[in-house]
Amino acid sequence: MTGSDAIDRTVQAIREHGGRVTDQRKAILRVLFDESDHVTADELVRRVNSALPDVHVTTVYRFLDTLEEMGLVAHVHLGHGPAAYHLTTHRHAHVVCDGCGTIEVIDSSTIDRWSSELRRQTGFQLTEQHFAFAGRCSRCAGPR
Amino acid sequence: MTGSDAIDRTVQAIREHGGRVTDQRKAILRVLFDESDHVTADELVRRVNSALPDVHVTTVYRFLDTLEEMGLVAHVHLGHGPAAYHLTTHRHAHVVCDGCGTIEVIDSSTIDRWSSELRRQTGFQLTEQHFAFAGRCSRCAGPR
DNA sequence: AACTTATCGCAGGCTGGTTGCAACAAGGCG
């Protein structure tokens, strides 16, 4: 319900943006809105293909690019591997565990606090977190 | 003076580690200790080659790997491009400006403070900053 | 239905980094 509503609105936005709505794009949108988490381009392709075979990686990358241009999607670099894409429904930053790869979403207010502290000290301010913070989750860090 | 002292000590450490000291390795070390800043593998190759031609990229990567294993060198990912290598003479983290690419080194005590705050909140602690923080320097952020 | 033009799939390319392997040479030993 909510999901397909959101998709309908996105489809509308794409057309207003001068874009066309193809079966491939609809399938990609469905996966994106279904999966509330982060997806790599490759995972996205795999899942799209299970509904609509033969959608090519390039198609996915190109559509993700236009969605990013439109501000509906963002990608984050979680580490050495491929980037992860997510809807920009709410601002957040990411911490990735070096040990087990767990991704934790951290609140943007924390980042904002750090950013203003850093700005006072050095003039730098942290931007939307395009690169994840590396760390260790409580399990991998162990006691102490 | 100090530089070549440090190199001599490193050469010693390499031998104790069971490694051999070749002309290529000496040339790489010279560049590393000369350049107190961060260098990409490619820059390193170029500078090494100006002293000793035909040293191959692979050689540089492999030697950097062993230096990292020995804990003498670390690399940091500053953004989308190649990684930057530096001596581990002192612990520090990096902030990269999205706008102009300026790299600023930030004190590890700041990171430690953030890390313990995050740990209290989520159990996560930030590790040595293998990935740089993205941000905007005062010039690129503009006033306010 | 006709037509314009965005989008698609595919082949191929690019960057940053790694691997397999034969030739080479560091440095230990007699």
Add this chain to the structure above:
DNA sequence: CGCCTTGTTGCAACCAGCCTGCGATAAGTT
């Protein structure tokens, strides 16, 4: 000193992640 073991080198080839060029296809306007 010269021999010999074994770490190191250069080269070619490969890999992942992503992007580009291009002719074919199809969305959506009229």
